[in-house]
Amino acid sequence: MGNCLVAQSGGPTAVINATLAGVIRANQLNPIYDRVFGGIGGIEGVLNGALYDLTNLTSHELDLLKQTPSSTLGTCRYKMRRDNPADFERLLNVLDDANIDAMFYIGGNDSMDTVAAMAEYSITHGSGKRFIGIPKTVDNDLMNVDHCPGFASAAKVANQIVHATALDYAAYTRPEVFVLETMGRDAGWLAASCCVTGDVDLVVLPEVDFDRDSFLDQVKACMEAKGECYIVVSEGAHYADGTYVSAGKSEDDGFSHAVLGGAGAVIKQMIIDAHIAPRGLVQDLSRAARSSNFAQSLVDVTEAYELGLSAHMRSAHPDFTAQVVGVAPRSAEEIAAGEYNARFFARPARELANYVRHFPTEWILPDYRGVTDEALSYFRPLIEGEPKLIMEGGIPATLPPFSRR
């Protein structure tokens, strides 16, 4: 019997390690691989042969792993490129050296493309190695799935913080605006999800070109009507010409995406400069939202774990490669009915890769007024429930990163 490898890619989430735990546990339940290796430091580490044997983690370690946020194997921003076959060859050599038959890659858009590309390369070169993707991303921007593991927990903590800060804001009577900024580079799922609590007045999403004047009109109308205005803005909010609202803060992060941050502060200043309110508060969720193990969604962590199980189980079939295991989309009727029953499926990695799944424009209300009831029905089941966490010293207990062992 050969071995398998699991690696994590891209930005951490609150449940990406639960997926890792699922793969490891599945192999304990049915040891179709001799060893389960973890790739330390993302694909960059794997290319350097940095592997860690995870085969025999104890049940307790796996329980801790499920509630450990971030990528416990470490991650990187290195991208395998189709136009650089040397990397592909090098990866196959690393897998050969460790007698690895199958590689599970937990990641986002770019990683699903890597899965497709590696599987194709492997088939073309007759290596027999197989590549299986498992999604994760707080951005929730993968095509052809209902949602991505990691998103629901980020949405849950965002809603908890929105409601708590909205009550904090409501305690004062002086005129001021409140602006909460969420992650979300190209897609506004996380920002849109903040509407679940009913506290949000206005939402600025990347899916709608930002128009300063019409936005300020809405803020003004809201302040006049209520004396307050709670605004949520996605970091990727931009004008019609593509300029980010946070302009001046972008820099290259190696993927030719812009590194964003500061849209909330810019919007606050815009409102003050327009004399709509004399002051404003900014709450930038930043990293706290995506690594929120203290507020894991039970639906999310369960699905993340089970997707790890599912990927391992399906990989028992020798032809299972270039596939991604995910949660199948709900129908519009299921969403409207508020029903939720996660169905797992496998799809060709190509169908999930490269394209950004935007928040549906038909779910966006005009004039920055938030989202439709259908959108709320989509979000609500995802943030339900809380796992029973193992606490230690007042915070959730975690496993230390394998990268430090």
Add this chain to the structure above:
Amino acid sequence: MGNCLVAQSGGPTAVINATLAGVIRANQLNPIYDRVFGGIGGIEGVLNGALYDLTNLTSHELDLLKQTPSSTLGTCRYKMRRDNPADFERLLNVLDDANIDAMFYIGGNDSMDTVAAMAEYSITHGSGKRFIGIPKTVDNDLMNVDHCPGFASAAKVANQIVHATALDYAAYTRPEVFVLETMGRDAGWLAASCCVTGDVDLVVLPEVDFDRDSFLDQVKACMEAKGECYIVVSEGAHYADGTYVSAGKSEDDGFSHAVLGGAGAVIKQMIIDAHIAPRGLVQDLSRAARSSNFAQSLVDVTEAYELGLSAHMRSAHPDFTAQVVGVAPRSAEEIAAGEYNARFFARPARELANYVRHFPTEWILPDYRGVTDEALSYFRPLIEGEPKLIMEGGIPATLPPFSRR
């Protein structure tokens, strides 16, 4: 029988409403007052006669109140001044009109001074009205108590976010610094508490004059030794001449304190400008920390509730006025032994008012290296335990603000 009044003052916390619930519940257990009124909108609202009858809240409403963050009665930044007796007279008239014998004032430093001043005025003018203080403040800066309700929950969520973001930060190998900013205008308790998880490398507190060069030396040494540096900075960090690190961002908030924010961003930029790291991340906890009902400390919420009970019970004595009910300080031996057994006491309000209790300099390690073991032993019991929260739609259920009814 006369009535009593409860009002909330200053910044919200995660448990200030638990104290309110305690007063209301105590009067249901022993109805020594006919009615329990809540003052809507802090002392400013009370002066305008804005009262709400809380006498008969149901058990379920009280349970929700205990887990509702922020000041559910509303707050204000208006300060009763000893040099403005017209306000004092006006307050006595409001109390007279509503047949109120005793007023409970839940607040910080300034509010405890108001309690003392009002009680003195009342005695001098023979009004017979009594004034009782109950502390709250996430800043933990009241003299002569062990700690203030609200602080422990803020410290707990701060530690949860520190540990989660430290793991997120650790997943990457690229050189960058991480800077977390906490509230804490004059006292560094909250920033210092972040050292409990063991993730923090350097801490900048208001109790130590900030020296740019020696601080940057430490950052550099840390980056060279570990390849990473997790920094916590209190918003009130300042240079020897009193200039805030966040300089340029202060404005008057009506109390002749500076409104702060941005020390984290300034420190990040300072490190980049010194070429110690090419990039950095900033996480500003801001309001999320103080209204963290999703991460209430069980010790904190229990004490906050019981202080409400205690204040009401003690007020049965007709001479009980100008007093504050609080948690008595632990001895150094108790702290060192890790023992914790909250003892409630009453102290003259004057002894808690006006002076800021700084984080003890003997608990601060040199060179921004964090805090001593004794400090950690002080913090640890405070953040232990979690209440069983009533959840609704994936977030803790809350009562809507009375100010909106």
